Amino acid sequence: MLGLKFSIVAICLTLSLQWIGPVDSKVCETHDKKIGKCLRPKDCPALKPIVDKMNKKIPLSEIERKLTKLIVRCEKKKKFCCEEPLNSEGLNLLKENDDICGNFADLRVYNARKIRMGSRPWMALLEYNVTQPFRARFQCGGTLITSKFVLTAAHCIKETLVSVRLGEYDISEPLDCLMIGNKKTCLDGPLDVPVDKKITHPQFDNFFLYNDIALLRLQDPVRITDWIRPICLPLSLELQLESQTNILMEVVGWGLTEQNALSNVAKKGFVNRLPLTQCNIFNIADKRICASANGIDACQGDSGGPLTYPTSYNGKQRLVQVGIVSYSDGKASDCGQLPHAYYTDVAEYMGWITETIVEKE
Structure with missing residues (x-):
């Protein structure tokens, strides 16, 4: 190291x-x-x-x-x-967004509250080509990390995954708007981008969900706007160390709520990072994050979404992604009733991420 x-x-x-x-x-x-x-x-x-x-x-x-x-x-x-050092070319691609990544407009998922419109512009929804009601076509989340790549969970990768939606807030509304005083502010409207390539981690274990991480290469680079921009990742050694010792973290998604229905609006909740031993994980080389889940939890439909925390990034207050929603030990109906949940530890995969986002074809 x-x-x-x-x-x-x-x-x-x-x-x-x-x-x-x-x-x-x-x-x-x-x-x-x-x-x-x-x-x-x-x-x-x-x-x-x-x-x-x-x-x-x-x-x-x-x-x-x-x-x-x-x-x-x-x-x-x-x-x-x-x-092993990070891929320098991939690292430079991520650093291109240093001035704009992770900017958030405010500081559940299960038993959570709605995020402010436009406040998490890196949030992505994965759309699947299935014969289900329109809302049910969005089954997983993700995060934009460059203009051409979305980070998500490997178990979200299916043949029916066809596109990624960016710039979304309320899925039930064609255009998201907010009244600020007497002024009406609207987002630009959601952007659906076809997926060009699905890249799961080569050591992904679909049974135990080890190495539950994947990248989606978009068919075309997206234009970075106020409503569509990337999240910050733990690029530096200091950030990686900090991300693995931070306690309070935020999870965001459009998944099942306490009413056992998929949320139309993204919600956020705060969870505490727990020692792996508290979650019956005794292998210190384990590449997962264990976090509290009592009352507030990621749930079905939140998979692939981000676990983040606020910190100083290049001298500015930003949100940095530390984890990816992976799984919990119970069923979907148990969300919010289990002692903890598991997330893929992003800091452990920065080498793979920086290597994979470099165009090779």
């Missing part, structure tokens, strides 16, 4: 390095049980900013100081175990 510049700077930190015995010169295990590579510090993007700050005698943040204590040294001298 991390590396150090093996120089005079590194001498000050050698006492905090963990030695875990012989490690293969190419493949290693980081302190948090992730697969990494033994790299020279200059080849480890995750830690390079920290080393640069130390060389310039710039004080480290509290999180950065903690990170230096978790470094795993490889058997070969001058190399440290570094989590």
Whole structure:
């Protein structure tokens, strides 16, 4: 995961390095049980900013100081175990939206309240070509992450999935409008974009729902507007660490409500992140988030939607997506009555996301 510049700077930190015995010169295990590579510090993007700050005698943040204590040294001298870096081209595609991503207009899903119109412009609805009433054709959610890709859950990927709807608020209304004083403000109207390619994670397990993450490539790039814009993702090491320790999070979707009916208007609710052991998960390498679900819960129809939290992103208050609605242990009728629910941990898949969104054909 991390590396150090093996120089005079590194001498000050050698006492905090963990030695875990012989490690293969190419493949290693980081302190948090992730697969990494033994790299020279200059080849480890995750830690390079920290080393640069130390060389310039710039004080480290509290999180950065903690990170230096978790470094795993490889058997070969001058190399440290570094989590595989993000795809630079894919990372740049995501960073193109740094100035506009995650902007929200206000701070349930089950037993929740409606979001403000236009306040979550990254929300997507997945539409399936099935012989059901119009409202029932929208069975999953997702989030726009670039002008051409939508992030969702792998279990939402079906042959009947045909398009993605963006810029929606109330599914029952052809045009969403809101009176602000004496002025009427309307959204531009929902945009339905055909899906060009469905990409599920190669290790997705449909039975246990491991690696429950997928990307949808849209047929055409969408035009970014006030009502259609991407969500922020945890691109930096600091954001990834913060996202995995944050407690209070927001879940949004058009799924089943306490009236056991699909909601026409997207709703939001707040849940608390729980330790995996509290959810009977004892494998610390597990790539899921466990969150509280008593009274407020994602439900059927919310799958693929985002779990987010507000934080400072490039110095501005933004919402960052940390999870994807995956599943709970009970039936749809149990929503809001179970102790916890599970979400795919987005931070664990940033390498796959940045690799996959790079056009290869």
